[in-house]
Amino acid sequence: MTFLIVLLVIIVFAVLMVISMYNSLVRLKNQVKNAWSQIDVQLKRRHDLIPNLIETVKGYMVHERETLQNITNARSQAMNAGSVEDKAKAEGELSGAISKFFVVVENYPDLKANQNFLALQEELTSTENKISFARQSYNDQVLFYNNKIQMFPSNILAGMFNFTQEPFFQVEDKADREVPKVSFS
Numbered sequence: 001m002t003f004l005i006v007l008l009v010i011i012v013f014a015v016l017m018v019i020s021m022y023n024s025l026v027r028l029k030n031q032v033k034n035a036w037s038q039i040d041v042q043l044k045r046r047h048d049l050i051p052n053l054i055e056t057v058k059g060y061m062v063h064e065r066e067t068l069q070n071i072t073n074a075r076s077q078a079m080n081a082g083s084v085e086d087k088a089k090a091e092g093e094l095s096g097a098i099s100k101f102f103v104v105v106e107n108y109p110d111l112k113a114n115q116n117f118l119a120l121q122e123e124l125t126s127t128e129n130k131i132s133f134a135r136q137s138y139n140d141q142v143l144f145y146n147n148k149i150q151m152f153p154s155n156i157l158a159g160m161f162n163f164t165q166e167p168f169f170q171v172e173d174k175a176d177r178e179v180p181k182v183s184f185s
Helices: 002-057 062-080 084-105 109-113 115-150 154-160
Strands: none
Touching (some): 002 084, 002 115, 062 084, 084 115, 109 115, 115 154
């Protein structure tokens, strides 16, 4: 009789551990999804700001059509990217195009004094900062989740229920890591 009680306690304890680990994996997976949705909101905001910015500067930057076209193309690619890896790559290219654009703007003093442009530039800068914070939060959640599905004993349960690793949102291109050079000579 004592043996059966001990066995029953062990079984109940094991079941409770499995339930706890499973719920933990689900919670972490949902936190990753939530963090991604925060990035997505900020990316949409940036995508919505870019056409307004381009319209504002078109009259000033007649000789910079290629720069404006690069931003437009990068925005289209970013909006159509599907997976996290594709989105990260496309958004990196868009960030690079926007950085180059702001370097070119330095050659247009009238544009830099335009209130609409200054407001849009400030809005875009604010959005870029929010995207950066959202990326950091997403990558933190992915780290917690990936660690959980790789560590024993939760890795056994993760394998049984098909919990798979999530990709980090990383800057792919080495050129995106370099600071643009501004020259006034």
